[in-house]
Amino acid sequence: MNIIVIAKMVPDLVEELVVDPGGKGLDLDWIRWKPNEFDDHAIEQAILIKERQGAQVTVVIPNMDGAEDALYAAAAKGADRLVKLRGEFTGSANNHALARALGKYLPELQPDLLLTGVQAHNDLDGSLGPLLAEFMGLPYVGYVAGFNLQGGKAIVRKEHPGGVVAEMEISLPAVLGIQAAEQAPRYVAFSRIRQAMKTTAIEEHEIPHLDISGAAEVSLMKQVESGERAEMFAGDADHVADRIVAVLRELGIL
Amino acid sequence: MNRDIFVIIEHLGGEVADISYVMLAAAREIATALQGEVVGILLGEGIENLGQNLAADMVWLFDDPRLADYSPTTYLHILGELIQQHVPRTVIFGDTSTGAEVAAGLSARLDLPMVSACHRVTVGDQSLGYESRICGGRIQVQGELPSPTALIAMVPGGYNPDSGRSAAPPPSEMLAVPRLEEQPIHLLSYIQPETGDVDISRAEVLVAVGRGIQNQDNLEIVEELAEALGGDVCASRPVVDQGWLPVSRLVGKSGRRVRPKIYLALGISGAPEHVEAIGDSQVIVAVNTDPEAPIFNLAQFGTTSDLFDLVPVLTDHIRQARSERVA
Ligand SMILES: Cc1cc2nc3c(=O)[nH]c(=O)nc-3n(C[C@H](O)[C@H](O)[C@H](O)COP(=O)(O)OP(=O)(O)OC[C@H]3O[C@@H](n4cnc5c(N)ncnc54)[C@H](O)[C@@H]3O)c2cc1C
Ligand SMILES: Nc1ncnc2c1ncn2[C@@H]1O[C@H](COP(=O)(O)O)[C@@H](O)[C@H]1O
Numbered sequence: 414m415n416i417i418v419i420a421k422m423v424p425d426l427v428e429e430l431v432v433d434p435g436g437k438g439l440d441l442d443w444i445r446w447k448p449n450e451f452d453d454h455a456i457e458q459a460i461l462i463k464e465r466q467g468a469q470v471t472v473v474i475p476n477m478d479g480a481e482d483a484l485y486a487a488a489a490k491g492a493d494r495l496v497k498l499r500g501e502f503t504g505s506a507n508n509h510a511l512a513r514a515l516g517k518y519l520p521e522l523q524p525d526l527l528l529t530g531v532q533a534h535n536d537l538d539g540s541l542g543p544l545l546a547e548f549m550g551l552p553y554v555g556y557v558a559g560f561n562l563q564g565g566k567a568i569v570r571k572e573h574p575g576g577v578v579a580e581m582e583i584s585l586p587a588v589l590g591i592q593a594a595e596q597a598p599r600y601v602a603f604s605r606i607r608q609a610m611k612t613t614a615i616e617e618h619e620i621p622h623l624d625i626s627g628a629a630e631v632s633l634m635k636q637v638e639s640g641e642r643a644e645m646f647a648g649d650a651d652h653v654a655d656r657i658v659a660v661l662r663e664l665g666i667l
Numbered sequence: 668m669n670r671d672i673f674v675i676i677e678h679l680g681g682e683v684a685d686i687s688y689v690m691l692a693a694a695r696e697i698a699t700a701l702q703g704e705v706v707g708i709l710l711g712e713g714i715e716n717l718g719q720n721l722a723a724d725m726v727w728l729f730d731d732p733r734l735a736d737y738s739p740t741t742y743l744h745i746l747g748e749l750i751q752q753h754v755p756r757t758v759i760f761g762d763t764s765t766g767a768e769v770a771a772g773l774s775a776r777l778d779l780p781m782v783s784a785c786h787r788v789t790v791g792d793q794s795l796g797y798e799s800r801i802c803g804g805r806i807q808v809q810g811e812l813p814s815p816t817a818l819i820a821m822v823p824g825g826y827n828p829d830s831g832r833s834a835a836p837p838p839s840e841m842l843a844v845p846r847l848e849e850q851p852i853h854l855l856s857y858i859q860p861e862t863g864d865v866d867i868s869r870a871e872v873l874v875a876v877g878r879g880i881q882n883q884d885n886l887e888i889v890e891e892l893a894e895a896l897g898g899d900v901c902a903s904r905p906v907v908d909q910g911w912l913p914v915s916r917l918v919g920k921s922g923r924r925v926r927p928k929i930y931l932a933l934g935i936s937g938a939p940e941h942v943e944a945i946g947d948s949q950v951i952v953a954v955n956t957d958p959e960a961p962i963f964n965l966a967q968f969g970t971t972s973d974l975f976d977l978v979p980v981l982t983d984h985i986r987q988a989r990s991e992r993v994a
Pocket of ligand 1: 877
């Protein structure tokens with residue numbers, strides 16, 4: 414079983430997000446990139462499948478700040494092959510562009526199963542998985558939290574609103590959008606990542622041109638302004654606790 | 668130019684999902700401005716009744732045993748043909764477990780532009796626009812929805828679902844399901860959510876805990892607080908994904924909607940997928956060290972106190988207040 418996981422870096426929301434002076438994108442100088450957390454779940458799910466029934470796991474990631482670290486971390490968890498896509502991915506590149514480029518390249522790797530995070534918090538033109546599936550002519554199921562292989566087919570658990578889960582059977586090859594791996598992504602110690610740096614080489618694949626068509630254009634980007642922000646309780650814990658107790662009294666809870 | 672707005676009605680377990688009414692409310696705004704019609708589109712089996720209270724000018728039904736359960740490939744096939752045939756001005760999907768993947772699939776298949784996380788649509792002189800929220804609800808993006816057909820995946824929050832409901836049933840028409848090849852995806856079964864020990868959707872007092880709690884051991888202080896308050900503990904997705912609390916305690920898009928008297932959010936950033944399910948709370952109090960956290964846009968009261976400093980003190984104060992009342 415040949416599994417390919419496609420991962421992406423996304424802005425770390427712990428840092429302040431600043432809109433660039435052009436007003437149509439984020440100021441890249443301010444962004445700290447981190448792996449999309451749902452892609453981490455996709456990597457974990459791939460490793461779980463490998464451990465359970467054997468598989469070769471390849472992780473593919475566009476070259477952005479932190480991408481190599483993310484690849485080595487994946488290798489430390491058990492990924493066999495690491496591929497960095499070279500191209501102009503920061504800035505205006507979108508999921509349509511990435512999916513189109515991957516749709517041309519990934520068939521070379523002859524995947525049986527393609528996994529990606531169900532979405533990334535900065536997706537504006539749909540998530541990567543369903544776009545990629547369509548460009549490759551493969552079926553896609555997203556919101557997946559649970560995977561099994563049976564008779565050469567994938568049995569997945571798709572999450573619907575309200576906690577209802579649909580168990581579905583899918584012919585392979587297929588693309589799956591992972592919401593949650595069956596277990597939380599494992600932690601790997603830095604020493605093991607350093608080990609992986611020595612033992613696993615990163616292959617590179619050049620994406621010469623990114624075709625971004627298929628997304629609605631952005632004319633303005635700004636911080637979300639809310640009409641009313643919360644009334645803030647300042648001061649030490651005692652004082653804040655008093656204020657909250659007052660709210661609870663007001664509500665008749667205390 | 669075609670002015671009609673297609674709304675792909677979402678339903679599960681024989682009930683129209685709330686997001687469908689939100690989408691209809693948005694569609695009505697566009698249709699009024701463009702003098703077009705709102706067409707609700709329903710796929711399923713035995714679904715005729717589901718169209719009754721939709722605020723649409725027309726409902727088209729694909730009613731067929733092969734559509735009894737949602738399948739992405741079937742939806743792509745049927746809706747792809749329908750859109751190509753009618754060229755509506757926009758097609759509105761829910762940005763949900765079903766709509767999101769169908770919208771994106773159709774965007775690639777039909778080469779039509781799409782926008783996700785759409786919160787509101789805007790109508791100008793001959794132009795249509797979108798407003799989306801990304802980056803965990805921190806960033807607003809605006810732009811045009813190009814002609815002839817743009818696809819929208821819509822999130823809740825921008826429109827009152829009541830505006831998408833109608834007392835009078837709209838006219839409806841049964842459409843023939845196009846030829847379907849053997850499908851690569853089949854539904855096996857539905858698994859209903861476990862109710863767990865408590866039903867958080869009915870709780871009056873909820874102490875909600877997010878990733879800010881850092882680890883499972885730290886949950887103890889939150890449980891003590893909930894106990895002092897006579898409430899229940901619930902959580903955001905990362906806490907449940909880590910296995911620290913059961914999925915029956917999950918609040919949000921993939922969990923439960925809640926409507927307590929008080930929702931005390933501890934170390935929760937306020938991502939759209941979480942806050943869409945807490946808007947009916949009477950009062951939200953947020954504790955988050957990041958003053959920019961989007962949860963403060965929704966909460967009535969907030970503090971940037973560190974939850975680890977505040978929670979034990981708050982628990983004490985509540986116990987004290989209770990004992991004073993008894994005394
Ligand atoms: C399809 C889909 C469905 C989803 N469904 C759901 C859902 O149903 N429910 C849900 O919750 N999420 C859901 N999510 C995930 C959602 O996008 C967010 O990732 C999640 O809600 C974030 O949880 P959080 O706020 O606990 O974590 P974070 O966003 O990481 O926020 C943690 C917060 O804690 C604060 N903090 C840290 N330390 C402290 C401290 N000591 N004291 C006080 N504050 C502190 C930080 O400032 C931060 O704001 C879904 C995502 C997708 C893609
Ligand atoms: N474009 C910018 N304008 C103003 N301040 C910035 C900008 N980019 C980064 N900073 C600040 O400078 C610090 C160092 O940034 P850097 O040099 O990118 O590591 C950051 O933590 C920011 O607070």
